[in-house]
Amino acid sequence: QVQLVESGGGLVQAGGSLRLSCAASGRTFSSYTMGWFRQAPGKGRAFVAAIRWSGGSTYYADSVKGRFTISRDNAKNTVYLQMNSLKPEDTAVYYCAAANTIVVLTSDQKYDYWGQGTQVTVSS
Secondary structure, three states: OOEEEEEOOEEEEOOOOEEEEEEEEOOOOOOOEEEEEEEOOOOOEEEEEEEEOOOOOEEEOOOOOOOEEEEEEOOOOEEEEEEOOOOHHHOEEEEEEEEOOOOOOOOHHHOOEEOOOEEEEEEO
């Protein structure tokens, strides 16, 4: 059974940084794409970033490009989202997701597994 467990959320001031982690277990993820999504209050779930587990190709939403970095540690089966220069509009619950494909996906409908989410709050 696939499990994704996020951690690292919290409260930070605008301009600050946080690093989210997503520990994956339950299968071999070498053929998977891993994504981060976020959902702000009253809004739908939005794509943030994705990475191919094998090869490490990455893709970012325009709103976070240049500020966020997605990476993975194969040995630890963990995906990270380094978030710098945070803005109040980055406030949301952040979810880690896994899709059984080597194609980098931006639609949440294409992902097979989800974590429970971690809250990120950026104060102005």
